[in-house]
Amino acid sequence: MPKTSDRQQLLSELLGVISACALDEDEDNSSSLDEFDAENAFDTDMDDLMDLYTLVSSHRYISDRAMVPKRRKFSMEDLFLLPDDNFRQLTRMSKPTFVFVLGEIEQHPIFHSASTTALSLADPPG
Numbered sequence: 621m622p623k624t625s626d627r628q629q630l631l632s633e634l635l636g637v638i639s640a641c642a643l644d645e646d647e648d649n650s651s652s653l654d655e656f657d658a659e660n661a662f663d664t665d666m667d668d669l670m671d672l673y674t675l676v677s678s679h680r681y682i683s684d685r686a687m688v689p690k691r692r693k694f695s696m697e698d699l700f701l702l703p704d705d706n707f708r709q710l711t712r713m714s715k716p717t718f719v720f721v722l723g724e725i726e727q728h729p730i731f732h733s734a735s736t737t738a739l740s741l742a743d744p745p746g
Contacts, residue, residue, distance in 0.1 A: 627682050634673045641666055 624632075645666070676682065686703075699707065700715065711718050725731065 627676065627680075630676055630682065631673065634669065634676065638666070638669050638673060641669065 702710065704715065707715055
């Protein structure tokens, strides 16, 4: 099941509230002219809800997006300083799962070299 974003959830809830208010208004349509103030208040509330729905639907994100600094050099410390959502997006797994997988593979011979030549972390030529 696809994840529903906070924005989609908010739009869905707003649409539900707007629908409920509209149905409520239809049921109360038999009101007398003495209830003009209540009807006017309803219109104001409905206008506010519609304005809010329009505002949310016209913006791609509900809150400001935090910029993630780009680095050329890999740092395990910086990786774990990322917020959980960013870490999960970058590694495609949670932090505890990452630590578990790292523990399982770190002693594998493929990650160890018998060579006496030091590895360079500089960019390869070309």
